[in-house]
Amino acid sequence: MAATKALLMLENFIDGKFLPCNSYIDSYDPSTGEVYCRVPDSGKEEIEAAVEAARRAFPGWSSWSPQERAQVLNKLADLLEQSLEELAQAESKDQGKTLALARTMDIPRSVQNFRFFASSILHHTSECTQMDHLGCMHYTVRTPVGIAGLISPWNLPLYLLTWKIAPAMAAGNTVIAKPSELTSVTAWMLCKLLDKAGVPPGVVNIVFGTGPRVGEALVSHPEVPLISFTGSQPTAERITQLSAPHCKKLSLELGGKNPAIIFEDANLDECIPATVRSSFANQGEICLCTSRIFVQKSIYSEFLKRFVEATRKWKVGVPSDPSASMGALISKAHLEKVRSYVKKALSEGARIQCGEGVDKLHLPARNQAGYFMLPTVITDIKDESCCMKEEIFGPVTCVTPFDSEEEVIQRANNVKYGLAATVWSRDVGRVHRVAKKLQSGLVWTNCWLIRELNLPFGGMKSSGIGREGVKDSYDFFTEVKTITVKH
Ligand SMILES: NC(=O)C1=CN([C@@H]2O[C@H](COP(=O)(O)OP(=O)(O)OC[C@H]3O[C@@H](n4cnc5c(N)ncnc54)[C@H](O)[C@@H]3O)[C@@H](O)[C@H]2O)C=CC1
Numbered sequence: 001m002a003a004t005k006a007l008l009m010l011e012n013f014i015d016g017k018f019l020p021c022n023s024y025i026d027s028y029d030p031s032t033g034e035v036y037c038r039v040p041d042s043g044k045e046e047i048e049a050a051v052e053a054a055r056r057a058f059p060g061w062s063s064w065s066p067q068e069r070a071q072v073l074n075k076l077a078d079l080l081e082q083s084l085e086e087l088a089q090a091e092s093k094d095q096g097k098t099l100a101l102a103r104t105m106d107i108p109r110s111v112q113n114f115r116f117f118a119s120s121i122l123h124h125t126s127e128c129t130q131m132d133h134l135g136c137m138h139y140t141v142r143t144p145v146g147i148a149g150l151i152s153p154w155n156l157p158l159y160l161l162t163w164k165i166a167p168a169m170a171a172g173n174t175v176i177a178k179p180s181e182l183t184s185v186t187a188w189m190l191c192k193l194l195d196k197a198g199v200p201p202g203v204v205n206i207v208f209g210t211g212p213r214v215g216e217a218l219v220s221h222p223e224v225p226l227i228s229f230t231g232s233q234p235t236a237e238r239i240t241q242l243s244a245p246h247c248k249k250l251s252l253e254l255g256g257k258n259p260a261i262i263f264e265d266a267n268l269d270e271c272i273p274a275t276v277r278s279s280f281a282n283q284g285e286i287c288l289c290t291s292r293i294f295v296q297k298s299i300y301s302e303f304l305k306r307f308v309e310a311t312r313k314w315k316v317g318v319p320s321d322p323s324a325s326m327g328a329l330i331s332k333a334h335l336e337k338v339r340s341y342v343k344k345a346l347s348e349g350a351r352i353q354c355g356e357g358v359d360k361l362h363l364p365a366r367n368q369a370g371y372f373m374l375p376t377v378i379t380d381i382k383d384e385s386c387c388m389k390e391e392i393f394g395p396v397t398c399v400t401p402f403d404s405e406e407e408v409i410q411r412a413n414n415v416k417y418g419l420a421a422t423v424w425s426r427d428v429g430r431v432h433r434v435a436k437k438l439q440s441g442l443v444w445t446n447c448w449l450i451r452e453l454n455l456p457f458g459g460m461k462s463s464g465i466g467r468e469g470v471k472d473s474y475d476f477f478t479e480v481k482t483i484t485v486k487h
Protein backbone atom coordinates (compact mmCIF):
# COMPACT_ATOMS: atom_id res chain seq x y z
CA MET A 1 0.00 0.00 0.00
CA ALA A 2 1.37 3.45 -0.93
CA ALA A 3 2.16 5.59 2.09
CA THR A 4 0.12 8.82 2.21
CA LYS A 5 2.21 11.88 2.85
CA ALA A 6 1.16 13.93 5.88
CA LEU A 7 -0.39 17.26 4.97
CA LEU A 8 1.33 20.46 6.00
CA MET A 9 -0.84 21.98 8.78
CA LEU A 10 -0.68 25.75 9.28
CA GLU A 11 -1.64 27.55 12.47
CA ASN A 12 -2.62 31.12 13.23
CA PHE A 13 0.00 33.32 14.86
CA ILE A 14 -1.53 35.48 17.59
CA ASP A 15 0.23 37.21 20.49
CA GLY A 16 3.53 35.54 19.62
CA LYS A 17 2.07 32.03 19.73
CA PHE A 18 1.02 29.46 17.12
CA LEU A 19 -2.60 28.49 17.75
CA PRO A 20 -4.66 25.75 16.11
CA CYS A 21 -8.09 26.47 14.65
CA ASN A 22 -11.42 24.62 14.85
CA SER A 23 -11.70 24.17 11.09
CA TYR A 24 -9.38 24.10 8.10
CA ILE A 25 -9.39 24.72 4.34
CA ASP A 26 -7.59 22.52 1.80
CA SER A 27 -4.73 24.16 -0.07
CA TYR A 28 -3.60 22.78 -3.44
CA ASP A 29 -0.27 22.36 -5.15
CA PRO A 30 -1.05 24.09 -8.48
CA SER A 31 1.50 21.99 -10.35
CA THR A 32 -0.24 18.68 -9.53
CA GLY A 33 -3.76 19.66 -8.50
CA GLU A 34 -3.29 17.72 -5.23
CA VAL A 35 -4.11 18.92 -1.72
CA TYR A 36 -0.87 19.23 0.22
CA CYS A 37 -1.60 21.69 2.98
CA ARG A 38 -4.39 22.73 5.34
CA VAL A 39 -4.98 26.37 6.21
CA PRO A 40 -6.91 27.59 9.30
CA ASP A 41 -10.45 28.69 8.43
CA SER A 42 -10.49 31.50 10.98
CA GLY A 43 -13.36 33.85 11.75
CA LYS A 44 -14.52 36.49 14.23
CA GLU A 45 -13.18 34.68 17.28
CA GLU A 46 -9.60 34.66 15.98
CA ILE A 47 -9.87 38.31 14.95
CA GLU A 48 -11.03 39.21 18.48
CA ALA A 49 -7.99 37.45 19.93
CA ALA A 50 -5.67 39.14 17.45
CA VAL A 51 -7.17 42.58 18.15
CA GLU A 52 -6.70 42.07 21.88
CA ALA A 53 -3.05 41.08 21.37
CA ALA A 54 -2.37 43.95 18.97
CA ARG A 55 -4.05 46.44 21.32
CA ARG A 56 -1.91 45.28 24.26
CA ALA A 57 1.30 45.42 22.23
CA PHE A 58 0.66 48.88 20.76
CA PRO A 59 1.75 51.17 23.63
CA GLY A 60 5.11 49.42 23.93
CA TRP A 61 5.96 49.05 20.23
CA SER A 62 4.82 52.55 19.29
CA SER A 63 7.06 54.06 21.97
CA TRP A 64 10.22 52.34 20.69
CA SER A 65 12.53 54.70 18.85
CA PRO A 66 12.69 54.45 15.04
CA GLN A 67 16.27 53.17 15.46
CA GLU A 68 15.11 50.32 17.72
CA ARG A 69 12.33 49.34 15.34
CA ALA A 70 14.72 49.56 12.38
CA GLN A 71 17.08 47.17 14.12
CA VAL A 72 14.32 44.57 14.46
CA LEU A 73 13.26 45.00 10.83
CA ASN A 74 16.85 44.59 9.66
CA LYS A 75 17.25 41.46 11.74
CA LEU A 76 14.06 40.07 10.21
CA ALA A 77 15.45 40.82 6.75
CA ASP A 78 18.66 38.94 7.63
CA LEU A 79 16.71 35.93 8.88
CA LEU A 80 14.54 35.86 5.75
CA GLU A 81 17.66 36.06 3.62
CA GLN A 82 19.22 33.14 5.49
CA SER A 83 16.06 31.12 4.70
CA LEU A 84 15.89 32.27 1.08
CA GLU A 85 16.12 28.83 -0.50
CA GLU A 86 13.58 27.25 1.86
CA LEU A 87 11.16 30.16 1.35
CA ALA A 88 11.59 30.11 -2.43
CA GLN A 89 10.85 26.37 -2.55
CA ALA A 90 7.74 26.90 -0.43
CA GLU A 91 6.51 29.89 -2.47
CA SER A 92 6.95 28.02 -5.73
CA LYS A 93 5.11 24.93 -4.47
CA ASP A 94 2.27 26.96 -2.96
CA GLN A 95 1.75 29.42 -5.81
CA GLY A 96 2.80 27.49 -8.92
CA LYS A 97 5.42 30.04 -10.03
CA THR A 98 8.84 28.87 -11.15
CA LEU A 99 11.38 28.25 -8.45
CA ALA A 100 13.76 30.49 -10.38
CA LEU A 101 11.37 33.44 -10.10
CA ALA A 102 10.73 32.84 -6.40
CA ARG A 103 14.51 32.72 -5.83
CA THR A 104 15.35 35.80 -7.84
CA MET A 105 12.31 38.01 -7.35
CA ASP A 106 9.77 37.09 -4.64
CA ILE A 107 12.03 36.33 -1.72
CA PRO A 108 14.81 38.87 -2.44
CA ARG A 109 12.17 41.59 -2.74
CA SER A 110 10.59 40.48 0.58
CA VAL A 111 14.01 40.88 2.21
CA GLN A 112 14.43 44.24 0.52
CA ASN A 113 11.00 45.42 1.77
CA PHE A 114 12.14 45.06 5.40
CA ARG A 115 15.58 46.61 4.78
CA PHE A 116 14.08 49.45 2.81
CA PHE A 117 11.52 50.55 5.40
CA ALA A 118 14.03 49.95 8.22
CA SER A 119 16.21 52.53 6.58
CA SER A 120 13.55 54.98 5.45
CA ILE A 121 11.95 55.31 8.90
CA LEU A 122 15.18 56.97 10.08
CA HIS A 123 14.92 59.79 7.60
CA HIS A 124 11.46 61.33 7.87
CA THR A 125 11.19 64.93 9.00
CA SER A 126 8.15 66.95 9.95
CA GLU A 127 7.01 70.35 8.70
CA CYS A 128 7.27 73.73 10.43
CA THR A 129 6.02 77.16 9.31
CA GLN A 130 6.20 80.63 10.86
CA MET A 131 3.65 83.46 11.23
CA ASP A 132 5.93 86.07 12.73
CA HIS A 133 3.34 88.86 12.37
CA LEU A 134 1.08 86.92 14.78
CA GLY A 135 3.94 85.60 16.92
CA CYS A 136 3.16 82.02 15.95
CA MET A 137 4.86 78.96 14.68
CA HIS A 138 3.17 75.83 13.45
CA TYR A 139 4.54 72.31 13.17
CA THR A 140 3.32 68.82 12.45
CA VAL A 141 3.79 65.64 14.41
CA ARG A 142 3.04 62.13 13.19
CA THR A 143 1.90 59.19 15.28
CA PRO A 144 1.18 55.59 14.27
CA VAL A 145 -2.49 54.96 13.52
CA GLY A 146 -2.94 51.91 15.77
CA ILE A 147 -3.82 48.40 14.64
CA ALA A 148 -3.22 47.99 10.90
CA GLY A 149 -5.38 45.46 9.02
CA LEU A 150 -3.43 44.12 6.03
CA ILE A 151 -5.01 41.92 3.35
CA SER A 152 -2.84 40.48 0.61
CA PRO A 153 -3.39 38.39 -2.55
CA TRP A 154 -2.05 35.09 -3.93
CA ASN A 155 0.07 36.18 -6.89
CA LEU A 156 3.15 37.51 -5.06
CA PRO A 157 2.41 36.15 -1.59
CA LEU A 158 5.36 37.06 0.64
CA TYR A 159 6.47 39.95 -1.60
CA LEU A 160 3.19 41.85 -1.26
CA LEU A 161 2.54 40.89 2.36
CA THR A 162 5.93 42.25 3.46
CA TRP A 163 5.40 45.37 1.31
CA LYS A 164 2.60 46.15 3.80
CA ILE A 165 3.91 44.66 7.05
CA ALA A 166 7.29 46.42 6.87
CA PRO A 167 6.06 50.05 6.57
CA ALA A 168 3.22 49.42 9.05
CA MET A 169 5.65 48.11 11.69
CA ALA A 170 8.34 50.68 10.92
CA ALA A 171 5.88 53.50 11.61
CA GLY A 172 5.03 51.98 15.02
CA ASN A 173 1.72 50.27 14.31
CA THR A 174 0.81 46.78 15.42
CA VAL A 175 -0.46 44.51 12.71
CA ILE A 176 -3.12 41.94 11.91
CA ALA A 177 -2.41 40.43 8.52
CA LYS A 178 -4.59 38.12 6.47
CA PRO A 179 -2.78 36.52 3.53
CA SER A 180 -4.70 34.84 0.72
CA GLU A 181 -6.13 31.48 1.72
CA LEU A 182 -4.70 30.11 -1.55
CA THR A 183 -1.08 30.93 -0.62
CA SER A 184 -0.55 31.08 3.14
CA VAL A 185 2.60 29.03 3.64
CA THR A 186 5.37 31.65 3.42
CA ALA A 187 3.43 34.00 5.73
CA TRP A 188 3.31 31.16 8.28
CA MET A 189 7.06 30.61 7.80
CA LEU A 190 7.64 34.31 8.41
CA CYS A 191 5.87 33.96 11.79
CA LYS A 192 8.54 31.49 12.86
CA LEU A 193 11.20 34.19 12.47
CA LEU A 194 9.47 37.02 14.32
CA ASP A 195 10.51 36.07 17.84
CA LYS A 196 14.13 35.46 16.76
CA ALA A 197 14.20 38.91 15.18
CA GLY A 198 13.05 40.47 18.46
CA VAL A 199 9.49 41.36 17.43
CA PRO A 200 7.53 41.53 20.72
CA PRO A 201 4.41 39.31 21.02
CA GLY A 202 1.27 40.91 19.59
CA VAL A 203 3.10 43.31 17.27
CA VAL A 204 2.53 41.06 14.25
CA ASN A 205 -0.46 38.72 14.25
CA ILE A 206 -1.23 36.60 11.20
CA VAL A 207 -4.69 35.13 10.89
CA PHE A 208 -5.42 32.71 8.04
CA GLY A 209 -8.66 31.99 6.21
CA THR A 210 -11.08 33.17 3.57
CA GLY A 211 -12.07 36.71 2.63
CA PRO A 212 -15.77 36.44 3.42
CA ARG A 213 -15.13 34.97 6.92
CA VAL A 214 -11.94 36.24 8.46
CA GLY A 215 -11.26 39.04 5.96
CA GLU A 216 -14.63 40.67 6.63
CA ALA A 217 -14.27 40.18 10.39
CA LEU A 218 -10.99 42.11 10.20
CA VAL A 219 -12.34 44.86 7.95
CA SER A 220 -15.47 45.32 10.08
CA HIS A 221 -13.69 45.41 13.43
CA PRO A 222 -14.18 48.85 15.02
CA GLU A 223 -10.74 48.79 16.68
CA VAL A 224 -8.89 48.37 13.36
CA PRO A 225 -8.80 51.95 11.99
CA LEU A 226 -6.88 51.24 8.79
CA ILE A 227 -7.03 48.66 6.03
CA SER A 228 -4.38 48.17 3.36
CA PHE A 229 -5.60 45.85 0.63
CA THR A 230 -4.15 44.45 -2.58
CA GLY A 231 -6.43 42.34 -4.75
CA SER A 232 -9.43 42.53 -7.02
CA GLN A 233 -11.76 45.44 -7.66
CA PRO A 234 -14.99 43.65 -6.55
CA THR A 235 -13.37 42.76 -3.19
CA ALA A 236 -12.19 46.36 -2.82
CA GLU A 237 -15.78 47.49 -3.29
CA ARG A 238 -16.93 45.19 -0.48
CA ILE A 239 -14.12 46.38 1.78
CA THR A 240 -15.05 49.99 1.07
CA GLN A 241 -18.69 49.31 2.02
CA LEU A 242 -17.72 47.56 5.27
CA SER A 243 -15.22 50.27 6.22
CA ALA A 244 -17.48 53.22 5.47
CA PRO A 245 -19.46 53.23 8.75
CA HIS A 246 -16.16 53.42 10.66
CA CYS A 247 -14.47 56.01 8.37
CA LYS A 248 -11.40 53.78 8.10
CA LYS A 249 -8.25 54.83 6.30
CA LEU A 250 -8.10 52.76 3.12
CA SER A 251 -5.30 51.92 0.72
CA LEU A 252 -6.55 49.90 -2.25
CA GLU A 253 -4.13 48.51 -4.79
CA LEU A 254 -6.21 46.79 -7.47
CA GLY A 255 -6.09 45.38 -10.94
CA GLY A 256 -5.04 46.71 -14.31
CA LYS A 257 -5.64 46.35 -18.04
CA ASN A 258 -2.20 47.56 -18.88
CA PRO A 259 -1.31 48.80 -22.36
CA ALA A 260 2.06 48.54 -24.10
CA ILE A 261 2.37 51.18 -26.83
CA ILE A 262 4.97 50.35 -29.44
CA PHE A 263 5.89 53.09 -31.91
CA GLU A 264 7.57 52.44 -35.26
CA ASP A 265 10.92 53.79 -34.01
CA ALA A 266 11.07 51.37 -31.04
CA ASN A 267 14.13 49.22 -30.58
CA LEU A 268 12.42 45.89 -31.24
CA ASP A 269 15.43 43.86 -30.11
CA GLU A 270 14.81 45.20 -26.61
CA CYS A 271 11.07 45.71 -26.82
CA ILE A 272 10.08 42.18 -27.90
CA PRO A 273 11.73 40.18 -25.10
CA ALA A 274 10.64 42.80 -22.55
CA THR A 275 7.05 42.68 -23.79
CA VAL A 276 6.99 38.87 -23.70
CA ARG A 277 8.17 39.12 -20.09
CA SER A 278 5.71 41.90 -19.21
CA SER A 279 2.86 39.83 -20.65
CA PHE A 280 3.73 36.42 -19.21
CA ALA A 281 5.97 36.82 -16.14
CA ASN A 282 4.55 34.93 -13.15
CA GLN A 283 1.99 33.34 -15.55
CA GLY A 284 0.64 36.82 -16.29
CA GLU A 285 -0.47 36.97 -12.66
CA ILE A 286 0.95 40.38 -11.75
CA CYS A 287 -1.28 43.41 -11.65
CA LEU A 288 1.37 45.21 -13.75
CA CYS A 289 1.38 42.68 -16.60
CA THR A 290 0.76 43.91 -20.12
CA SER A 291 -2.49 42.65 -21.63
CA ARG A 292 -3.11 45.04 -24.56
CA ILE A 293 -0.29 45.62 -27.03
CA PHE A 294 -0.79 48.52 -29.44
CA VAL A 295 1.68 48.42 -32.34
CA GLN A 296 2.09 51.16 -34.96
CA LYS A 297 0.79 49.91 -38.32
CA SER A 298 4.06 50.25 -40.25
CA ILE A 299 5.79 47.67 -38.00
CA TYR A 300 2.76 45.58 -37.03
CA SER A 301 3.51 42.51 -39.21
CA GLU A 302 7.17 42.39 -38.28
CA PHE A 303 6.42 42.88 -34.58
CA LEU A 304 3.71 40.23 -34.53
CA LYS A 305 5.85 37.62 -36.28
CA ARG A 306 8.78 38.16 -33.93
CA PHE A 307 6.58 38.47 -30.83
CA VAL A 308 4.80 35.17 -31.54
CA GLU A 309 8.14 33.44 -32.19
CA ALA A 310 9.50 34.74 -28.88
CA THR A 311 6.30 33.78 -27.02
CA ARG A 312 6.59 30.20 -28.32
CA LYS A 313 10.02 30.07 -26.66
CA TRP A 314 8.57 31.16 -23.28
CA LYS A 315 8.58 27.64 -21.94
CA VAL A 316 5.84 26.33 -19.66
CA GLY A 317 7.17 23.68 -17.32
CA VAL A 318 7.01 22.27 -13.81
CA PRO A 319 8.01 25.00 -11.36
CA SER A 320 11.29 23.30 -10.44
CA ASP A 321 12.45 23.06 -14.09
CA PRO A 322 15.28 25.61 -14.41
CA SER A 323 14.59 26.02 -18.14
CA ALA A 324 10.92 26.94 -17.58
CA SER A 325 9.87 30.57 -17.85
CA MET A 326 6.38 29.91 -16.58
CA GLY A 327 4.80 27.50 -14.08
CA ALA A 328 1.19 26.71 -13.18
CA LEU A 329 -1.70 29.11 -12.63
CA ILE A 330 -2.98 29.51 -9.11
CA SER A 331 -6.13 27.34 -9.18
CA LYS A 332 -8.40 25.24 -11.34
CA ALA A 333 -11.12 27.89 -11.15
CA HIS A 334 -8.69 30.59 -12.24
CA LEU A 335 -7.34 28.46 -15.11
CA GLU A 336 -10.90 27.93 -16.33
CA LYS A 337 -11.63 31.65 -16.07
CA VAL A 338 -8.53 32.56 -18.08
CA ARG A 339 -9.32 29.92 -20.73
CA SER A 340 -12.89 31.20 -20.99
CA TYR A 341 -11.53 34.56 -22.22
CA VAL A 342 -9.71 32.81 -25.08
CA LYS A 343 -12.93 30.98 -26.04
CA LYS A 344 -14.85 34.24 -25.93
CA ALA A 345 -12.28 35.91 -28.20
CA LEU A 346 -12.58 33.04 -30.70
CA SER A 347 -16.35 33.27 -30.66
CA GLU A 348 -16.04 36.97 -31.52
CA GLY A 349 -13.93 36.18 -34.59
CA ALA A 350 -10.50 36.91 -33.14
CA ARG A 351 -7.42 34.85 -34.09
CA ILE A 352 -5.29 32.91 -31.65
CA GLN A 353 -1.72 33.24 -32.93
CA CYS A 354 -0.14 30.81 -30.49
CA GLY A 355 -0.82 29.05 -27.21
CA GLU A 356 -4.22 27.83 -25.98
CA GLY A 357 -5.90 25.54 -28.52
CA VAL A 358 -3.14 26.08 -31.12
CA ASP A 359 0.05 24.58 -29.68
CA LYS A 360 0.60 21.49 -27.62
CA LEU A 361 1.60 21.60 -23.98
CA HIS A 362 4.03 18.87 -22.87
CA LEU A 363 4.00 17.96 -19.20
CA PRO A 364 5.26 15.01 -17.12
CA ALA A 365 2.59 12.43 -16.18
CA ARG A 366 2.40 13.55 -12.54
CA ASN A 367 1.63 17.14 -13.59
CA GLN A 368 -1.17 16.40 -16.03
CA ALA A 369 -3.79 17.56 -13.51
CA GLY A 370 -1.83 20.75 -12.72
CA TYR A 371 -3.18 24.17 -13.71
CA PHE A 372 -0.89 24.83 -16.68
CA MET A 373 -1.63 26.85 -19.79
CA LEU A 374 0.50 28.04 -22.71
CA PRO A 375 1.16 31.75 -23.18
CA THR A 376 -1.45 32.91 -25.65
CA VAL A 377 -1.46 35.78 -28.15
CA ILE A 378 -4.76 37.06 -29.55
CA THR A 379 -5.12 39.33 -32.60
CA ASP A 380 -7.95 40.69 -34.76
CA ILE A 381 -9.88 41.66 -31.67
CA LYS A 382 -12.06 44.73 -31.15
CA ASP A 383 -11.34 47.24 -28.37
CA GLU A 384 -14.87 46.59 -27.06
CA SER A 385 -14.23 42.87 -26.45
CA CYS A 386 -14.12 41.78 -22.80
CA CYS A 387 -10.59 40.50 -23.55
CA MET A 388 -9.55 44.12 -24.19
CA LYS A 389 -11.55 45.58 -21.27
CA GLU A 390 -11.39 43.17 -18.31
CA GLU A 391 -8.46 42.05 -16.20
CA ILE A 392 -7.71 38.44 -17.26
CA PHE A 393 -4.76 38.02 -14.87
CA GLY A 394 -3.29 35.13 -16.79
CA PRO A 395 -0.94 34.37 -19.70
CA VAL A 396 -3.09 35.99 -22.38
CA THR A 397 -2.28 39.15 -24.27
CA CYS A 398 -3.94 40.93 -27.21
CA VAL A 399 -2.05 42.64 -30.05
CA THR A 400 -3.69 45.32 -32.18
CA PRO A 401 -2.45 47.92 -34.72
CA PHE A 402 -2.76 51.72 -34.45
CA ASP A 403 -2.08 54.68 -36.76
CA SER A 404 -1.39 57.83 -34.75
CA GLU A 405 -0.17 59.00 -31.36
CA GLU A 406 -3.47 60.70 -30.59
CA GLU A 407 -5.48 57.62 -31.52
CA VAL A 408 -3.43 55.24 -29.39
CA ILE A 409 -3.57 57.45 -26.30
CA GLN A 410 -7.35 57.60 -26.56
CA ARG A 411 -7.62 53.80 -27.02
CA ALA A 412 -5.13 53.00 -24.26
CA ASN A 413 -7.12 55.18 -21.85
CA ASN A 414 -10.46 53.69 -22.89
CA VAL A 415 -10.76 51.16 -20.03
CA LYS A 416 -11.90 51.50 -16.43
CA TYR A 417 -8.44 50.69 -15.08
CA GLY A 418 -5.35 52.93 -14.86
CA LEU A 419 -2.47 51.10 -13.27
CA ALA A 420 0.62 50.59 -15.46
CA ALA A 421 1.59 51.31 -19.06
CA THR A 422 4.71 50.84 -21.15
CA VAL A 423 5.74 53.10 -24.04
CA TRP A 424 8.39 52.07 -26.57
CA SER A 425 9.98 54.76 -28.73
CA ARG A 426 13.41 56.34 -29.31
CA ASP A 427 11.84 59.80 -29.61
CA VAL A 428 12.41 61.46 -26.23
CA GLY A 429 9.82 64.15 -26.83
CA ARG A 430 7.19 61.60 -27.70
CA VAL A 431 8.00 59.43 -24.70
CA HIS A 432 7.42 62.36 -22.32
CA ARG A 433 4.31 63.56 -24.16
CA VAL A 434 2.62 60.18 -24.24
CA ALA A 435 3.59 59.23 -20.69
CA LYS A 436 1.97 62.43 -19.43
CA LYS A 437 -1.29 61.83 -21.26
CA LEU A 438 -1.78 58.21 -20.22
CA GLN A 439 -4.27 57.65 -17.40
CA SER A 440 -1.97 55.39 -15.47
CA GLY A 441 -0.34 55.51 -12.05
CA LEU A 442 2.88 54.09 -13.49
CA VAL A 443 4.43 54.47 -16.94
CA TRP A 444 7.56 52.57 -17.88
CA THR A 445 9.23 53.77 -21.06
CA ASN A 446 11.57 51.45 -22.95
CA CYS A 447 11.51 49.04 -19.99
CA TRP A 448 9.14 47.26 -17.60
CA LEU A 449 9.03 46.68 -13.85
CA ILE A 450 12.12 48.57 -12.86
CA ARG A 451 10.96 49.46 -9.36
CA GLU A 452 12.01 52.53 -7.39
CA LEU A 453 10.58 51.88 -3.92
CA ASN A 454 11.04 55.53 -2.88
CA LEU A 455 8.44 56.78 -5.34
CA PRO A 456 4.66 56.38 -5.36
CA PHE A 457 3.26 53.04 -6.53
CA GLY A 458 -0.45 52.57 -7.29
CA GLY A 459 -3.23 53.14 -9.76
CA MET A 460 -5.77 55.64 -11.04
CA LYS A 461 -9.48 55.09 -11.78
CA SER A 462 -10.63 51.56 -10.82
CA SER A 463 -7.04 50.50 -10.18
CA GLY A 464 -7.21 51.82 -6.68
CA ILE A 465 -6.95 54.53 -4.08
CA GLY A 466 -3.74 55.77 -2.54
CA ARG A 467 -0.12 55.01 -3.22
CA GLU A 468 2.56 52.89 -1.57
CA GLY A 469 6.26 53.81 -1.29
CA VAL A 470 8.44 55.66 1.19
CA LYS A 471 6.49 58.86 1.69
CA ASP A 472 3.05 57.52 0.80
CA SER A 473 3.28 54.46 3.05
CA TYR A 474 4.57 56.64 5.91
CA ASP A 475 1.70 59.08 5.45
CA PHE A 476 -0.80 56.23 5.28
CA PHE A 477 0.46 54.38 8.35
CA THR A 478 0.61 57.53 10.48
CA GLU A 479 -1.83 60.24 11.57
CA VAL A 480 -0.66 63.81 11.22
CA LYS A 481 -1.42 66.57 13.70
CA THR A 482 -0.77 70.30 13.22
CA ILE A 483 0.25 72.14 16.39
CA THR A 484 0.26 75.93 16.68
CA VAL A 485 2.39 77.67 19.31
CA LYS A 486 1.91 81.37 20.07
CA HIS A 487 5.01 82.80 21.65
N1 LIG B 1 -3.17 42.98 -7.24
C1 LIG B 1 -4.04 42.59 -8.11
O1 LIG B 1 -4.27 43.28 -9.03
C2 LIG B 1 -4.73 41.30 -7.95
C3 LIG B 1 -5.84 41.09 -8.70
N2 LIG B 1 -6.53 39.95 -8.58
C4 LIG B 1 -7.70 39.82 -9.44
O2 LIG B 1 -8.75 39.28 -8.70
C5 LIG B 1 -9.25 38.12 -9.33
C6 LIG B 1 -9.77 37.19 -8.29
O3 LIG B 1 -8.74 36.78 -7.41
P1 LIG B 1 -9.08 36.60 -5.87
O4 LIG B 1 -8.11 35.77 -5.18
O5 LIG B 1 -10.49 36.19 -5.77
O6 LIG B 1 -8.85 38.11 -5.35
P2 LIG B 1 -9.47 38.74 -4.10
O7 LIG B 1 -9.49 40.20 -4.27
O8 LIG B 1 -10.75 38.09 -3.77
O9 LIG B 1 -8.43 38.32 -2.95
C7 LIG B 1 -7.41 39.13 -2.44
C8 LIG B 1 -7.42 39.03 -0.92
O10 LIG B 1 -8.64 39.55 -0.42
C9 LIG B 1 -9.26 38.62 0.45
N3 LIG B 1 -10.69 38.80 0.38
C10 LIG B 1 -11.57 38.27 -0.52
N4 LIG B 1 -12.83 38.66 -0.23
C11 LIG B 1 -12.75 39.47 0.85
C12 LIG B 1 -13.72 40.17 1.63
N5 LIG B 1 -15.02 40.12 1.33
N6 LIG B 1 -13.31 40.89 2.69
C13 LIG B 1 -12.00 40.94 3.00
N7 LIG B 1 -11.04 40.29 2.32
C14 LIG B 1 -11.41 39.56 1.25
C15 LIG B 1 -8.78 37.29 -0.06
O11 LIG B 1 -8.95 36.28 0.90
C16 LIG B 1 -7.33 37.61 -0.38
O12 LIG B 1 -6.58 37.60 0.81
C17 LIG B 1 -8.08 37.63 -10.15
O13 LIG B 1 -8.50 36.86 -11.20
C18 LIG B 1 -7.48 38.91 -10.59
O14 LIG B 1 -8.15 39.40 -11.71
C19 LIG B 1 -6.15 38.98 -7.71
C20 LIG B 1 -5.03 39.11 -6.94
C21 LIG B 1 -4.20 40.30 -7.03
Ligand SMILES: N/C(=C\C=C\C(=O)O)C(=O)O
Pocket residue numbers: 153155156160163230231253285286287288451457
Ligand atom coordinates in the same frame (compact mmCIF):
# COMPACT_ATOMS: atom_id res chain seq x y z
N1 LIG C 1 0.68 44.73 -6.43
C1 LIG C 1 1.20 43.90 -7.34
C2 LIG C 1 2.48 44.02 -7.74
C3 LIG C 1 3.41 44.92 -7.14
C4 LIG C 1 4.68 44.92 -7.51
C5 LIG C 1 5.66 45.76 -6.86
O1 LIG C 1 5.40 46.42 -5.86
O2 LIG C 1 6.79 45.76 -7.33
C6 LIG C 1 0.29 42.85 -7.84
O3 LIG C 1 0.64 42.14 -8.77
O4 LIG C 1 -0.77 42.69 -7.26
